[in-house]
Amino acid sequence: MFTDQMEKDSYVQQVWEKLQSKYIQVYPFLTESEFRDLFGYRVIKVLEKLTCRNEACGRCDLDIDCPYYSRMLDRCGIDPYKPVHCRLWHCYDCGPEEIIEDIRDLTGIFSDQLGPEMQAIVIKEELESERLSKEEAEKQFRQLIEEFRNDAKV
Ligand code: SF4
Numbered sequence: 156m157f158t159d160q161m162e163k164d165s166y167v168q169q170v171w172e173k174l175q176s177k178y179i180q181v182y183p184f185l186t187e188s189e190f191r192d193l194f195g196y197r198v199i200k201v202l203e204k205l206t207c208r209n210e211a212c213g214r215c216d217l218d219i220d221c222p223y224y225s226r227m228l229d230r231c232g233i234d235p236y237k238p239v240h241c242r243l244w245h246c247y248d249c250g251p252e253e254i255i256e257d258i259r260d261l262t263g264i265f266s267d268q269l270g271p272e273m274q275a276i277v278i279k280e281e282l283e284s285e286r287l288s289k290e291e292a293e294k295q296f297r298q299l300i301e302e303f304r305n306d307a308k309v
């Protein structure tokens with residue numbers, strides 16, 4: 156993906172500068188279009204080619220210990236604002252090893268805290284104890300992140 160370390164460092168620096176100037180307040184919860192703008196065509200093009208080759212392996216389900224996820228949901232509870240490190244992360248079965256290594260490096264560099272986790276855990280517990288429907292839990296997860304993003308902009 157990068158011809159050498161210098162090119163990679165320069166790319167990381169560019170992304171970092173854009174993040175600081177445009178997205179730092181709402182980071183790491185970016186929309187798809189914000190994520191594409193931040194990482195640029197070159198990396199997005201690579202990410203689009205990576206794909207899970209064996210969903211039956213089940214590791215993605217087993218390994219998820221995340222306040223925004225429940226087995227009762229079909230997907231990430233905050234899908235429209237999926238955190239940057241989750242959008243980047245891919246396992247080694249998803250593509251050529253040298254590409255995954257670069258992507259995993261970027262994931263490490265751009266990983267960050269997960270925002271209002273305590274409130275998310277409450278929503279998750281209510282969903283899993285069936286005090287909230289799936290639809291209501293998804294709505295509350297989304298609102299939680301929208302409030303986080305709006306508060307950060309003030
Ligand atoms: S992305 Fe990787 S870890 Fe996840 S289910 Fe697919 S093969 Fe398994």
Ligand code: SF4
Pocket residue numbers: 219221222223224230231232233234237238241
């Ligand atoms: S926030 Fe990330 S780890 Fe959690 S459910 Fe969404 S994609 Fe998965």
